[in-house]
Amino acid sequence: MAQLGLLAAAILLLVAQAAVEQRRPEVALARLRGRSREGAGRIVMGELAATVAIGLPIGFALALLLTTLVRWFLLPDGVPFEVPWYSVVALAASAVVCAVAIWLAARPVQRLTVSALLRRVSRERARAFGIVDILAVALAVFGLIGLATGSLEGPLALVTPTLVALAAGLVASRLAVPVAGASGRANLRRGRIGPALTAFGLERRPTLRKVVTVVSVAVALTVFAANALVVGDRNWQARAEVQTGAPAVIDTDSRNPTSLLATVRAIDPTGTLASPVAIVRQADRSSTATMAVVTKDFEETSFAPPGEPYRLGALAPPDIAPVQLSGSRVTGRLAWDLTIPGDDSTPRPAGQSGAPVSPTIGPGSEEPNELRVSVTSPTGQRLTRLIAQIPLRGKGSAELNGLLLCPDGCRLDGLEFRKTDEQVSQVSGTLSITGLGIDGKSLGISAPNQWNPFVAPPTSTSDKLEQVPAGADTLALELNSTGFAVALSHADVPAVVPGLLAGPVPPGGTAQGFDAIGLNGAPMVAAAQQTVDTLPVLGSQGVLVDYETLARLGGRLPDAGTLSVWVADPAEADSVATQLQAQGVGVLARHSTAAAKDRLDESASAWGLRLAVFTGGMGVLLAALVVLVMTVTGWRVVARDLAALHMSGVPLKELRRSLVREQVVLVLVGTVVGVVCGAVSSWVAMPLVPLFDSAADPVPALELAPDALAIVGSAVGAALVLVAVGWLAAVGAGRRITLRRIRESL
Structure with a gap:
């Protein structure tokens, strides 16, 4: 509006000048008949002032009529008719602007001689640059420089284009x-x-x-x-x-990511129409939230924000299928060859001889190491089960026969070696398990691709638990433990979950590894495969990971999470919602x-x-x-x-x-x-x-x-x-x- 006002003022001045230009012969005649310069100028100003006096109230009435039409046809119902006080102030300001424009237009006529008034064209004035031209150019250049450097703000910046x-x-x-x-x-x-x-x-x-x-x-x-x-x-x-x-987006009442994935796949097996999406926010709204999408469906069902294309291929779930454990005992053949530093062979408290013991011997000697299997329950809870005790040092073997304690079944999460003797600074050596299975039936998971590479904790960079070549159906590990435990996770879920990160890296982490929250509310370690400016829904801060990968961990969505179904075609949203409800999934809200x-x-x-x-x-x-x-x-x-x-x-x-x-x-x-x-x-x-x-x-x-x-x-x-x-x-x-x-x- 400021620009239109500036243009209107300029046009008003031009029209006034044109009117004065047309009256130059009459002004010259008045001067010849004895009127003074000021008196002759007042003739023209009086004519223009009368026109303004008629036009101002008409314009004000037309403005009220226009606002009424806008209120009737464009604005929401219930907007009242009113004449705000600043509209009267604008009317008064318009009158002042008109008066100034008339005065400026009439001033040149008052200064000209009679002969100049009778001349229609002044070639010299038409060719010369005047003060107004120079001033306008200076203001325009100042405005452009200010806009280009970002130093100009406020009303002057907005009228710079004009x-x-x-x-x-x-x-x-x-x-x-x-x-x-x-x-x-x-x-x-x-x-x-x-x-x-x-x-x-x-x-x-x-x-x-x-x-x-x-x-x-x-x-x-x-x-x-x-x-x-x-x-x-x-x-x-x-x-x-x-x-x-x-x-189209359908928010559901489901709290089970795995169940919702199965339901949506039953509705749309191809994933080109509908796909589940999970969003988990932490208590601190400024922290990094987690969004999980089915990466292979994303381009079909979702909008990718403008900018660099998402490298979704880096987030795809591993080709390794989850290993479901169902039975009573973990079985196999265990062999070890472990050593401790010589300086750690110190006198033991009374009742501890320091001699190696078999896995079945309890306290009374050096504290034995522990071999545990980590699992995730159907509810997503991560648990560890002690399946064997191993001498602190020495070489030997034994049958593996530990309790699984998973009456409802569970998923294999990994293996864990614990050094429980606090008097020993380090345990190193080799450990092998042949025929690792359940109730005597091998699981067939000894291949190197079945296990994630070991990730050493930041506090113990010398720790390791790495797989080495071995015979058929034998899982051979080379280990070095200086802390409490070293673990090797099953490769169906990466040890470090790849993701797309928007915003800064969370405190305490790096792009190669930072803390995030999983779909089951448990902490996880994620790595930024790509840094992006914006993520859907989350905006400028969050991490996007693969839904199918995290769904393998099981569990329920935390209270701060939302499970939705994204639909590629809004026309099919009603059908998808109906089918969700038919399969017991409630619909909380819908967006488009x-x-x-x-x-x-x-x-x-x-x-x-x-x-x-x-x-x-x-x-x-x-x-x-x-x-x-x-x-x-x-x-x-x-x-x-x-x-x-x-x-x-x-x-x-x-x-x-x-x-x-x-x-x-x-x-x-x-x-x-x-x-x-x-x-x-x-x-x-x-x-x-x-x-x-x-x-x-x-x-x-x-x-x-x-x-x-x-x-x-x-x-x-x-x-x-x-x-x-x-x-x-x-x-x-x-x-x-x-x-x-x-x-x-x-």
Whole structure:
């Protein structure tokens, strides 16, 4: 609105100047009859003041009518009719601006001599750069530099596009005068009478500066506003996609990730229509939340935020299938060869001999090591089971026959070796298990690809538990334990879960390993395979992992988690929800990208950008008004001049065509200048345009690059309107070219 107000003030000044220009002969006559300079000027100011006095209340009434129509047809129901106090203040400010414009327009007339008042064109003034031109250029350059460096903010920054167009229009109109003169002389030498008449008309008449300047500003406003609206719509769509994640989202009451995955697979076995998604947030809202998606379904069912494509292949679940344990005892053949440092062979407390003992011998000697199997229960709880005690040092073997204690079955999570003797600083050596199985049936998990590489804890970097080559169905391990325990996890779930990280690495971690929360609420270690700017739903902070990988751990979703089903086709969302409910999965809420986009479209920022487009359209209408006013106020002089040329032998048809070309060239020059200024302003000023009501919402990086189609389309539309108005005005003025105009007096 500030830019439209600035344009309206400039047009008001131009119209006042045109009116004063038309009254120059009357002012000269009043001066010849004895009126003073001030008295003659007051005649013109009085006429214009009377026009303003009539127009202001009419404009205020039209504004109230327009707001009423907007309230009826655009705003939500229940918005009351009111006349706020600041609208009255705006009316008073408009009156002051009008008074100042009238005074500025009349001042030159008061300073001119009678002979100067009778002269219609001043070639020297038309060619020279004035103080206003220099000041406008200086302000525009200052604004552009401030926008480019980010040092300019506030109202001046928002009106900079208008200042740039105003300065460019003034400069272009000044430069066009000598260019038009040179073009006219060149065409005259070639015998091209029509183009020469057009060029000389542009050089002589004062309308060039006014029309080019106003058209430049109006087109620049239109181009800038149209581009801002298109760029805003692009970012609103991107934010809506980030907020929802998929075209349609169904929030469920399920707390079991594995069960929901099976249910969704029963509905859509291909994963191209529906896919489960889990989100687990921690108590601290600023901490890193976890999002789990089925990576192979993501591109089919979800929106990927703009930017670098997600490397989802790095998150795919391992090819190793989970090992389900069902039985009573863990069996196999255990062999060991362990040593401890020599300095650790110190006298033992009473009752401890220090001699190696078999796995079946209890206390009374060195504390034995422990071999444990870690499992996850169907509820997701991670448990360890002691399956053997191993001498602290020495070499030997024994049958493995430990209790599993999983009446409902469980999943193999890994193996764990514990050094329980606190008097010993280190245990190292080898450990092998042949035929590791349940109730005498081997599990067949001795291959190296069945186990994850050992990850040493940060506090004991020399620890290791690594698989080494061995015979068939034998799991051979080389170990070194300086702490409490070393563990080897089964490869169906990576020891370090790969993920896509948005935001900073959580405190205490690195990109190669940081703490996160799993789908069952248990801590896990994740690694950033890729750092991204934005994640769906989570926004600028979170980690995205594979759903199927974490679902293998079992368990229930914590209270701070949500299990949803993302649907690729909104038209199928009702069908998917119905099938979920038919299989016992309740539907808590439903969301869609279209609904999120509608909310953003109704935001204050969106309405502000639409108002900017309205402002641009009003600017074009005001520019068309200026073209008409310039034609109406100067048609007598133009018709008289061209009538004289007609009497000299120039065909009337050629004269009328030259007049049309003159108007079209004025509009096109202003349009070109306005398009350039609008495009430049779209580059430098768009970061200052508020596209959203709140910057705290999850958003992708704003995409502010100008939209070429919006710029070209708005420029063509504005040019068509202004060219049509200029053409009609020129045709109307051309019809008044008759020989009797020569007899008319000033």
